[in-house]
Amino acid sequence: MRASGPATWFHLVGVRLGNETERYPNGDDVQTVETWAPKNAWAGTSAADLNKLLDDIDRGMVDEDGNPNGRRYSNAPRASERAVLPLVQEHYPQKTEGECRTIIHAWLDSGLLYPDDYDDPVDRKSRKGLYVDASKRPS
Numbered sequence: 001m002r003a004s005g006p007a008t009w010f011h012l013v014g015v016r017l018g019n020e021t022e023r024y025p026n027g028d029d030v031q032t033v034e035t036w037a038p039k040n041a042w043a044g045t046s047a048a049d050l051n052k053l054l055d056d057i058d059r060g061m062v063d064e065d066g067n068p069n070g071r072r073y074s075n076a077p078r079a080s081e082r083a084v085l086p087l088v089q090e091h092y093p094q095k096t097e098g099e100c101r102t103i104i105h106a107w108l109d110s111g112l113l114y115p116d117d118y119d120d121p122v123d124r125k126s127r128k129g130l131y132v133d134a135s136k137r138p139s
Contacts, residue, residue: 011036041102044094047138053091057084057113058132070121072129075104075113084130112136 010033020027061071061082073084088100095103107113115128 009036009038010034039096039099041095041099041106045092045103049091050138053088054112054132054137056087056091057130060129072118072120072127072131074115074127074129075108076115076128079127082127082129110136 012031013034014029015032017028017030057073060068061073063069071082073087074082075084084104085097085100088103089095089097092100092103104113112133113130114133116131117126118129119125120127120129
């Protein structure tokens with residue numbers, strides 16, 4: 001089977017026809033398509049800034065005074081209070097939620113971020129938390 005190659009994306013745009021008249025002042029417009037490319041989630045990042053974010057993920061969660069509290073961030077949907085997404089958004093406030101999720105998922109897919117068991121000192125049970133594989137950090 002042949003590979004299909006890279007995807008070409010399109011989006012709809014309205015085009016004014018310029019047929020306004022005194023009796024029809026708004027005229028008509030029609031829909032057409034233009035090529036479109038999603039924003040690059042990595043645009044505006046640097047290895048140094050990404051490593052600062054990874055340092056914060058690897059350190060784990062902190063209390064109100066900024067001290068590590070022994071809890072780990074998570075990408076699990078039900079772990080809302082330990083969610084890693086707000087931390088990524090804090091480091092990159094100009095990025096959309098989708099772009100931040102793209103970064104997280106790319107790191108999970110590459111093994112740079114990986115879930116592992118740890119003992120949650122707040123809930124006093126074993127949980128999965130995110131860890132950083134230092135050998136896969138951006139350089």
